[in-house]
Every structure is written in structure tokens, then in C-alpha cells.
Amino acid sequence: MKYIEKLRNSGLRPTKQRLQICEVLFNTEKTFHFTINELNQKIKRQINNKISLATIYNTVHAFEKKGYLKQIPINSNQTYFDTNVSHHHHFYDLKDEKLIDLENSDVGPINILKKINGKKIKSVEVLVKLED
Amino acid sequence: MKYIEKLRNSGLRPTKQRLQICEVLFNTEKTFHFTINELNQKIKRQINNKISLATIYNTVHAFEKKGYLKQIPINSNQTYFDTNVSHHHHFYDLKDEKLIDLENSDVGPINILKKINGKKIKSVEVLVKLED
DNA sequence: TTCGTAGTTTATAATGATTCTAAATAGGTG
DNA sequence: CACCTATTTAGAATCATTATAAACTACGAA
Incomplete structure (x- = not known):
């Protein structure tokens, strides 16, 4: 196995x-x-x-x-939960209540300009909500 | 009132x-x-x-x-819930379980390259997870 | 191989956020 | 005021998730 x-x-x-x-x-x-x-x-x-x-x-x-x-x-x-553990994002279809993968390469680079003292960025996740 | x-x-x-x-x-x-x-x-x-x-x-x-x-x-x-209904994003401090506002101007423009047929983008929300 | 122990599984109970229900109350219009 | 509908309310119901405690299992050591 x-x-x-x-x-x-x-x-x-x-x-x-x-x-x-x-x-x-x-x-x-x-x-x-x-x-x-x-x-x-x-x-x-x-x-x-x-x-x-x-x-x-x-x-x-x-x-x-x-x-x-x-x-x-x-x-x-x-x-x-998601079995895709690579760094990626999601669409969420509000009507059908369904999630759709949005690959990292389908999102332009994201630049977080604000810093929080003493904290490190662990992840950046984008949720794109969809409507008809 | x-x-x-x-x-x-x-x-x-x-x-x-x-x-x-x-x-x-x-x-x-x-x-x-x-x-x-x-x-x-x-x-x-x-x-x-x-x-x-x-x-x-x-x-x-x-x-x-x-x-x-x-x-x-x-x-x-x-x-x-958030009383700030303007378009903006959030940090989430995993240790303290606290949310911090991340203004739209503190995030570079986000470009969603993938389109879903028959659906419009309603919102784009970024969640930045923070660790120590 | 057998034993012992710590890790796992399980049914069931407990928890906790949220929603439902049905009766009482309050806004608003004639 | 009188009426009708929206709203409020306490408490019950629901539903996802977590805790409990007893039975079971993997696996290293003897």
C-alpha cells in the first residue's frame, strides 16, 4: 500500500x-x-x-x-477541505454554493504592502465570489 | 434619531x-x-x-x-461580521485569533485571469494569515 | 511469539452556534 | 382608536463538531 x-x-x-x-x-x-x-x-x-x-x-x-x-x-x-494543498485560490459560486479552484498562475502577483509588527505572513488566500 | x-x-x-x-x-x-x-x-x-x-x-x-x-x-x-463595508481585506492572526483590517490600498491590484462561463465576479477578498 | 503500552476507533453524550416556533407585543395606516 | 402585519421573545429544536470512556489494535521489546 x-x-x-x-x-x-x-x-x-x-x-x-x-x-x-x-x-x-x-x-x-x-x-x-x-x-x-x-x-x-x-x-x-x-x-x-x-x-x-x-x-x-x-x-x-x-x-x-x-x-x-x-x-x-x-x-x-x-x-x-481541499485535497489540493498547493498554493492556490478559489471561486465561490454563491448561487450553486460550489467551490472552483483558481490556480495561483490565474491570479496576478499579490503585494501586501502593510506589515504587522512581530508577525510573519503564513499564507495569502483569495476568495472570488461569483454571481450570475 | x-x-x-x-x-x-x-x-x-x-x-x-x-x-x-x-x-x-x-x-x-x-x-x-x-x-x-x-x-x-x-x-x-x-x-x-x-x-x-x-x-x-x-x-x-x-x-x-x-x-x-x-x-x-x-x-x-x-x-x-465587519462594520466596515467598504471593499477591503483582512489579516487573521492565527495565534491571537484576531482580525485586522487590510485596506484595499495596502494590497496591490488583483488580476483574476480565469473566467467562469455565465458568472460575474461579485467580490474579491484576500485573507492573509499571520504567524509569529 | 507473546506482552505491554500507547495510539486508535467507536458509540454515544455533550457542547455550542444558529434557526425555528408560537405566542405576546409594537408600528403604522386608515 | 382599531386593525393588521412585522417584530420580539423565551425556549425548543437542529446540526456540526468535540469530548468521553471503553474496547480494540499496532508494534516494539522481551
């Missing part, structure tokens, strides 16, 4: 549940956006197996801490 | 509660960021009067719909 090393290298034991979640999240050409609830549905369908919601929350948060997933800053009642 | 017309013009009846909330939100030099919970505390202190939480939620959402308040896109368990 190709995910065993990945997990071990981050200090996460490669358990059955984590490997199955890896399959669902990373064993695909495309990256995608999801909520915990959507992921739960996808696991049930794809792995044909139920993993406890608590485990899914734990695992997603562990993966996020290790940099395998990114949280997307958006106002929603649910938290959105 | 200077807020009566403002409310009436948006089709909102100028009730005692709404006027008091206006006082707390807009009767100040400075704009600020708040959660519903923080607003509730501020009302209790400043107006020395309790307004039902349901009313505060209703009013804040009504004001947001009318463009008197803006929701700030950020991942938090609580929703943040």
Missing part, C-alpha cells in the same frame, strides 16, 4: 481506517473540495464500509495538521 | 431594538469586527439592556442583506 509510508513518516499509524480514507481522498487524478459529511457519504459508497464519524473528524484533522489537506476559508455552516 | 431614516429606507421598521443595535454598531468613529456573541455582550454593557439573541441574529442578518454589515470569510466556529 502506497499510503503506509506516507502515514508512518508523519507519525500516524497506518490503520485500516486511515488507509481507507486515504484511498478515498488521494487515490484519484483530480483533487476536490469536500465537507466532512460529503466525505462520510463517499466512504460509505466507495469503500462499502462504515467508519465512525468521530474517526473521520480525527483523521481529517490529523491530515490537515500534517499538510495533506487544507481548510478553505469561507463562510458556511460546514467546514470545507 | 439618525438611524430611523436609514432603516426605513431599507424597508426595516425602526424598532427600539434595531435602533439600539445601530447605536452599538455604527455610533462610533471606528469600524470593528465582531461575532454575534461579542455583539450581545457589548449591547448588554453599552445599552444596559437585554435584547433577545434571536432578535440580534435577525437584525444582524437583515443589516447584512441591506449592505450595512459584511460577513468575513474565515474558518472559525463562529461567524465574524
Whole structure:
């Protein structure tokens, strides 16, 4: 299994549940956006197996801490995650409530002119809201 | 009262509660960021009067719909609002969990090169995460 | 291989923000 | 004033997320 090393290298034991979640999240050409609830549905369908919601929350948060997933800053009642952890941005379609990737190369360079004393910039994220 | 017309013009009846909330939100030099919970505390202190939480939620959402308040896109368990409705951006201090305004003029022009068919750009918001 | 221990998983309860409900109250118009 | 509708309210309901505590598992050491 190709995910065993990945997990071990981050200090996460490669358990059955984590490997199955890896399959669902990373064993695909495309990256995608999801909520915990959507992921739960996808696991049930794809792995044909139920993993406890608590485990899914734990695992997603562990993966996020290790940099395998990114949280997307958006106002929603649910938290959105992204399997694309490269530096990029998002469109948010207000009508369809859908996220669309906006690659870094599709946004001109962003220059933050203001500095905050004693703080470093960790990330710069752009959210472009779309309407019809 | 200077807020009566403002409310009436948006089709909102100028009730005692709404006027008091206006006082707390807009009767100040400075704009600020708040959660519903923080607003509730501020009302209790400043107006020395309790307004039902349901009313505060209703009013804040009504004001947001009318463009008197803006929701700030950020991942938090609580929703943040901003009394500064001009086009601007935010720093988010990850350690202190505090928002700081980033004026439009402090960010170079942002050029979105990708277009989505049939959709117009409604807003472009930048979130700059800060660490120590 | 077996053991021991710390890491994981799980069902379920708890939490906390937000929304809903239904009854009481208040604005505004005739 | 009289009426009708918008608004307020306390409290219940909802829903995502987190905590709990018991059962289970990975894995290094003996």
C-alpha cells in the first residue's frame, strides 16, 4: 500500500481506517473540495464500509495538521477541505454554493504592502465570489 | 434619531431594538469586527439592556442583506461580521485569533485571469494569515 | 511469539452556534 | 382608536463538531 509510508513518516499509524480514507481522498487524478459529511457519504459508497464519524473528524484533522489537506476559508455552516494543498485560490459560486479552484498562475502577483509588527505572513488566500 | 431614516429606507421598521443595535454598531468613529456573541455582550454593557439573541441574529442578518454589515470569510466556529463595508481585506492572526483590517490600498491590484462561463465576479477578498 | 503500552476507533453524550416556533407585543395606516 | 402585519421573545429544536470512556489494535521489546 502506497499510503503506509506516507502515514508512518508523519507519525500516524497506518490503520485500516486511515488507509481507507486515504484511498478515498488521494487515490484519484483530480483533487476536490469536500465537507466532512460529503466525505462520510463517499466512504460509505466507495469503500462499502462504515467508519465512525468521530474517526473521520480525527483523521481529517490529523491530515490537515500534517499538510495533506487544507481548510478553505469561507463562510458556511460546514467546514470545507481541499485535497489540493498547493498554493492556490478559489471561486465561490454563491448561487450553486460550489467551490472552483483558481490556480495561483490565474491570479496576478499579490503585494501586501502593510506589515504587522512581530508577525510573519503564513499564507495569502483569495476568495472570488461569483454571481450570475 | 439618525438611524430611523436609514432603516426605513431599507424597508426595516425602526424598532427600539434595531435602533439600539445601530447605536452599538455604527455610533462610533471606528469600524470593528465582531461575532454575534461579542455583539450581545457589548449591547448588554453599552445599552444596559437585554435584547433577545434571536432578535440580534435577525437584525444582524437583515443589516447584512441591506449592505450595512459584511460577513468575513474565515474558518472559525463562529461567524465574524465587519462594520466596515467598504471593499477591503483582512489579516487573521492565527495565534491571537484576531482580525485586522487590510485596506484595499495596502494590497496591490488583483488580476483574476480565469473566467467562469455565465458568472460575474461579485467580490474579491484576500485573507492573509499571520504567524509569529 | 507473546506482552505491554500507547495510539486508535467507536458509540454515544455533550457542547455550542444558529434557526425555528408560537405566542405576546409594537408600528403604522386608515 | 382599531386593525393588521412585522417584530420580539423565551425556549425548543437542529446540526456540526468535540469530548468521553471503553474496547480494540499496532508494534516494539522481551
